[in-house]
Amino acid sequence: MNRQRIFEIVCVIALVIFIGFMSGESSYSDKTAAEVAETVTESYDVSELRHIKKNKIKEEFGIDFTLVDSFEYYASDSIMTVDELMIIKLKEEVRPEEISAKIEKRVTDKQTLFEGYAPEQSALLKEYILTYDKGFIFYAVGKGADEALAAFKSSVR
Numbered sequence: 336m337n338r339q340r341i342f343e344i345v346c347v348i349a350l351v352i353f354i355g356f357m358s359g360e361s362s363y364s365d366k367t368a369a370e371v372a373e374t375v376t377e378s379y380d381v382s383e384l385r386h387i388k389k390n391k392i393k394e395e396f397g398i399d400f401t402l403v404d405s406f407e408y409y410a411s412d413s414i415m416t417v418d419e420l421m422i423i424k425l426k427e428e429v430r431p432e433e434i435s436a437k438i439e440k441r442v443t444d445k446q447t448l449f450e451g452y453a454p455e456q457s458a459l460l461k462e463y464i465l466t467y468d469k470g471f472i473f474y475a476v477g478k479g480a481d482e483a484l485a486a487f488k489s490s491v492r
Contacts, residue, residue, distance in 0.1 A: 364469035364491045368424045371471060372407035374490040379420055379475065379483035384409040392421075396437050402429045404470075417445065417456045418477030422487070424470055431467040438465055438474050 364371075387408040392398055404424040411418060421438070425431060442463050449457040463476045464484050469491040475483045 362469060363427055364424075364471065366424075366491065368405040368407045368422045368471070371424075371487060371490045372420075372422050375420065375422065375473075375483050375486045376409075378486040379477075379479045381409040381420060383416070384411050384418060384420070396434075396441050398423075398434055398437055402426060402434065415453065415456065417449070417459050419475065420477075420483060421472070421474040423472040423474075425472065427470065431472050434472055435465060435467065438472070442476070 387410050389400060389406070392406070392408055393400065402425055404426045406421070406423045408421045409419065423434060425434070442460060442465075446457060446460045449460060459476055459478070462480065463474070464480045465472070465474045466484065466487075467473070468488060471487070471491055473484065473487045
């Protein structure tokens with residue numbers, strides 16, 4: 336056997352090991368939305384917010400709950416408070432685009448509503464965070480949203 340052939344075989348073996356290692360890492364967390372929310376709410380104050388039920392989320396966002404495994408949603412009863420925290424665990428193999436688009440549309444609608452007369456709320460809405468990681472959609476508006484995102488990312492790992 337010549338050196339080039341041996342080099343090719345070593346490269347193929349290294350590639351197989353690399354692919355096996357990368358695919359072995361789970362891309363779906365085994366935690367529930369409540370478990371993740373418990374960690375996140377340590378850094379994001381929800382004491383002024385109310386835990387919202389599924390029917391209100393369907394009404395506000397139009398989310399299809401056949402795609403959802405579990406969820407936690409906190410929002411204010413006051414129309415002038417835009418602070419919100421939502422953590423949705425999708426069922427395995429469900430893509431986040433549909434639900435993320437509904438959340439983005441609602442944020443855009445609220446931004447339009449507050450833009451002319453409530454600059455503080457409008458500024459908070461413009462800084463909203465919406466991301467997807469390990470089977471979870473994370474959405475937050477308000478002071479402390481960045482810290483909540485950091486807690487979320489460490490919790491789903």
